[in-house]
Amino acid sequence: MESKNIAIIGVGLIGGSFALQCRKKGIANRIVGVDNNKMHAKEAISLNLVDEMLELNEAVLKSDVIILAIPVDAIISILPGILDLVKNQVVIDLGSTKKLLAESISNHKNRNRFVAAHPMWGTEYSGPSAAMEGAFENKAVILCDLDKSADDAVKIARSMFEILNMQIFEMNSFDHDLHAAYVSHISHISSFALANTVLEKEKEDRAIFEMASAGFESTVRLAKSNPEMWTPIFKQNKDNILDVLNEHIMQLRKFKSCLEKENWDYLKELIENANQIRRIIQ
Amino acid sequence: MESKNIAIIGVGLIGGSFALQCRKKGIANRIVGVDNNKMHAKEAISLNLVDEMLELNEAVLKSDVIILAIPVDAIISILPGILDLVKNQVVIDLGSTKKLLAESISNHKNRNRFVAAHPMWGTEYSGPSAAMEGAFENKAVILCDLDKSADDAVKIARSMFEILNMQIFEMNSFDHDLHAAYVSHISHISSFALANTVLEKEKEDRAIFEMASAGFESTVRLAKSNPEMWTPIFKQNKDNILDVLNEHIMQLRKFKSCLEKENWDYLKELIENANQIRRIIQ
Numbered sequence: 001m002e003s004k005n006i007a008i009i010g011v012g013l014i015g016g017s018f019a020l021q022c023r024k025k026g027i028a029n030r031i032v033g034v035d036n037n038k039m040h041a042k043e044a045i046s047l048n049l050v051d052e053m054l055e056l057n058e059a060v061l062k063s064d065v066i067i068l069a070i071p072v073d074a075i076i077s078i079l080p081g082i083l084d085l086v087k088n089q090v091v092i093d094l095g096s097t098k099k100l101l102a103e104s105i106s107n108h109k110n111r112n113r114f115v116a117a118h119p120m121w122g123t124e125y126s127g128p129s130a131a132m133e134g135a136f137e138n139k140a141v142i143l144c145d146l147d148k149s150a151d152d153a154v155k156i157a158r159s160m161f162e163i164l165n166m167q168i169f170e171m172n173s174f175d176h177d178l179h180a181a182y183v184s185h186i187s188h189i190s191s192f193a194l195a196n197t198v199l200e201k202e203k204e205d206r207a208i209f210e211m212a213s214a215g216f217e218s219t220v221r222l223a224k225s226n227p228e229m230w231t232p233i234f235k236q237n238k239d240n241i242l243d244v245l246n247e248h249i250m251q252l253r254k255f256k257s258c259l260e261k262e263n264w265d266y267l268k269e270l271i272e273n274a275n276q277i278r279r280i281i282q
Numbered sequence: 283m284e285s286k287n288i289a290i291i292g293v294g295l296i297g298g299s300f301a302l303q304c305r306k307k308g309i310a311n312r313i314v315g316v317d318n319n320k321m322h323a324k325e326a327i328s329l330n331l332v333d334e335m336l337e338l339n340e341a342v343l344k345s346d347v348i349i350l351a352i353p354v355d356a357i358i359s360i361l362p363g364i365l366d367l368v369k370n371q372v373v374i375d376l377g378s379t380k381k382l383l384a385e386s387i388s389n390h391k392n393r394n395r396f397v398a399a400h401p402m403w404g405t406e407y408s409g410p411s412a413a414m415e416g417a418f419e420n421k422a423v424i425l426c427d428l429d430k431s432a433d434d435a436v437k438i439a440r441s442m443f444e445i446l447n448m449q450i451f452e453m454n455s456f457d458h459d460l461h462a463a464y465v466s467h468i469s470h471i472s473s474f475a476l477a478n479t480v481l482e483k484e485k486e487d488r489a490i491f492e493m494a495s496a497g498f499e500s501t502v503r504l505a506k507s508n509p510e511m512w513t514p515i516f517k518q519n520k521d522n523i524l525d526v527l528n529e530h531i532m533q534l535r536k537f538k539s540c541l542e543k544e545n546w547d548y549l550k551e552l553i554e555n556a557n558q559i560r561r562i563i564q
Contacts, residue, residue: 195559227553271509277477
């Protein structure tokens with residue numbers, strides 16, 4: 001693939017990390033950034049994530065590939081306007097929900113210049129300073145509804161993710177949102193709720209600060225994640241997340257019932273069953 | 283502190299890691315192991331965690347310091363018999379619950395040779411092969427009910443944990459179990475239940491395998507933890523864990539209610555509140 005002029009809309013954790021990797025891997029000839037947040041715009045320049053910051057329209061017109069790395073509600077807001085402007089460019093989003101987005105542009109005359117992508121990478125931090133070299137490497141990326149995208153656009157998107165050493169999977173937007181609820185969104189809700197559980201009691205005692213263990217840190221790490229990013233994800237994937245959340249509460253109630261009834265054999269069975277997660281994560 | 287002859291009862295993740303660090307830091311002159319599991323006993327020798335494996339009584343009589351690193355129900359079973367044997371030795375347990383243990387030996391004539399310790403370190407793996415160099419470093423260790431232990435026993439325990447670069451905190455057994463429910467035990471229940479939630483649905487689709495993200499891995503990592511270790515912890519700390527679990531389910535219901543009622547402002551507030559966990563974990 002020839003190196004491209006790339007526009008990154010949203011130079012935060014995801015967009016900034018994507019910029020760094022595109023530069024490192026020779027995907028980008030020149031990278032321009034777009035960001036409404038003036039402080040983030042300055043940081044992106046000083047951290048050398050992008051070559052310059054431009055207004056949205058100018059950035060789109062000057063680029064071969066436009067990457068959307070902003071909250072999923074903002075993607076739905078601005079994608080139609082971007083598609084109005086493009087001719088041969090490729091527009092790729094990196095958002096965590098796909099169904100509503102797909103519906104929102106289904107009748108756009110330039111729909112086929114768009115490729116929907118969800119890279120399964122992120123951290124609990126946000127903003128340009130959270131951008132990391134080595135991001136995305138060996139992670140999965142889900143491409144959605146590829147039958148709606150032009151062949152050349154799909155080819156460019158595929159090449160980019162391959163050069164970033166990502167494993168590409170394909171599914172439709174509907175299935176994507178269902179699975180994302182299980183493998184990503186519920187983890188965040190669980191972690192947010194766990195943090196709130198502990199913070200509720202921490203008012204009474206500071207011992208928790210001193211005792212916080214690695215296991216605790218691991219389960220509440222995601223609770224540091226950005227509300228501006230996650231509220232729109234939960235909003236757009238409401239129905240799937242409610243299904244999973246109900247299941248999760250039911251599973252927690254099984255543990256509760258074992259404790260209340262002192263049913264230690266069944267409690268041990270529940271743990272042994274949970275151990276099978278080893279099949280999924282090493 | 284002069285280096286000691288140390289007996290490690292239970293040469294698994296915790297006992298094995300403790301042995302490695304005691305050797306590395308010069309705390310141990312000679313280390314003997316005790317383990318009912320014959321395969322673990324062999325592994326401990328072949329991995330060079332201990333110098334030899336002995337029967338319990340012989341190991342106790344030949345050692346200056348006896349470390350208990352077995353499940354908390356087994357600690358309650360064998361500690362009285364060990365205290366029957368000791369004269370000037372120090373017995374230290376590394377278990378995750380303290381109140382029932384403290385009660386079980388409160389009238390033992392050699393109670394003051396025992397020091398209750400809970401190092402806030404562990405991984406989701408178990409057995410001798412899970413033992414790690416560098417374990418415990420810079421982690422907290424909670425010492426309980428020190429007024430019930432002899433001064434010289436406390437001094438030796440403190441010295442050992444200091445040499446292991448651990449931060450020592452003191453509290454009574456009752457408070458320990460209350461706080462441990464928040465900073466450790468609930469994380470495990472949450473993680474077990476999350477794993478069961480996903481595994482329940484994974485029967486329907488293998489996409490989860492392919493999509494599993496780092497965030498998912500972080501929250502379900504603890505679900506790989508050993509049932510033999512965790513069932514007795516949950517049993518012994520039942521009342522505290524039930525309190526925290528009820529609070530956690532209530533916090534999850536708040537998220538559920540926001541989704542059902544489409545109350546996105548309150549959902550965002552819940553996330554912002556959870557973000558305050560940054561005060562506790564960096």
